[in-house]
Amino acid sequence: MGGVLVDLGYCKVIREKPVTKDVLDAVEEAYNKNKALFSKEPKKKFKIIICDSLSEFKKRSGKHFKPWVTARVDKMRILIKSQELIKKAKKPYDKLRFKEIMVHEVNHVFWNSFFGLKNKPAWLQEGLASYVSGSPRINNKELREAINKYKVSYKILDYRYMNKKIKGHMPKYYVWEGFTRYLVERHGAKKIVRFMDEYSKHPYQDDYKALFSKYFKKSDGRVFRDYLNRLFNKEVQTYMGKY
Numbered sequence: 001m002g003g004v005l006v007d008l009g010y011c012k013v014i015r016e017k018p019v020t021k022d023v024l025d026a027v028e029e030a031y032n033k034n035k036a037l038f039s040k041e042p043k044k045k046f047k048i049i050i051c052d053s054l055s056e057f058k059k060r061s062g063k064h065f066k067p068w069v070t071a072r073v074d075k076m077r078i079l080i081k082s083q084e085l086i087k088k089a090k091k092p093y094d095k096l097r098f099k100e101i102m103v104h105e106v107n108h109v110f111w112n113s114f115f116g117l118k119n120k121p122a123w124l125q126e127g128l129a130s131y132v133s134g135s136p137r138i139n140n141k142e143l144r145e146a147i148n149k150y151k152v153s154y155k156i157l158d159y160r161y162m163n164k165k166i167k168g169h170m171p172k173y174y175v176w177e178g179f180t181r182y183l184v185e186r187h188g189a190k191k192i193v194r195f196m197d198e199y200s201k202h203p204y205q206d207d208y209k210a211l212f213s214k215y216f217k218k219s220d221g222r223v224f225r226d227y228l229n230r231l232f233n234k235e236v237q238t239y240m241g242k243y
């Protein structure tokens with residue numbers, strides 16, 4: 001496939017159509033946001049391929065193709081539908097903006113570069129990417145309704161990407177994003193990066209549990225409970241002698 005290539009130094013942007021300024025602005029913003037979050041840059045140059053048609057997206061996705069997917073990351077390569085193509089899609093994807101998706105996907109490239117491709121936890125990997133991409137996509141009231149409807153518990157912090165115990169259309173990403181935002185507010189993004197730096201050197205599930213408690217002072221389940229208490233305005237006021 002031919003097309004246009006723009007080399008930005010840290011990445012190459014490839015598109016069949018001309019690479020317009022709005023695309024380059026989105027890439028630049030995505031890169032800078034993630035550089036600030038991680039306080040470091042990937043050593044290897046990555047690639048962003050903008051697809052202007054579903055057939056091109058299909059061809060380039062290969063066996064991973066799903067028509068409703070907006071973008072995918074494959075190690076250090078981002079495949080993303082163009083803004084024009086995203087707009088053609090029906091709900092809920094038409095609500096998502098190209099810029100926000102770009103920040104999300106570039107976050108995955110940074111993650112892959114520093115922590116490795118297979119190193120989960122999935123909730124933090126997706127939570128961090130969604131958190132950095134911008135403001136929450138649903139408000140706290142909607143989030144509370146979803147959590148009640150699907151009886152969300154700490155089990156949503158499934159370690160592996162797809163835990164078979166978690167069924168249905170529970171809005172996992174929204175909860176992961178909300179919980180990650182809570183962690184950032186409480187502990188700062190730098191601590192999350194330090195936690196992943198240490199964990200990715202020895203990425204086993206038992207180490208994950210021990211390290212999480214070391215960095216965040218409680219188990220992931222307990223911190224998640226604190227998060228739910230705050231979301232539902234039931235924060236325990238220990239200093240006031242209540243409870």
Ligand SMILES: [Zn+2]
Nearest residue numbers: 104108126129
């Ligand atoms: Zn993602």
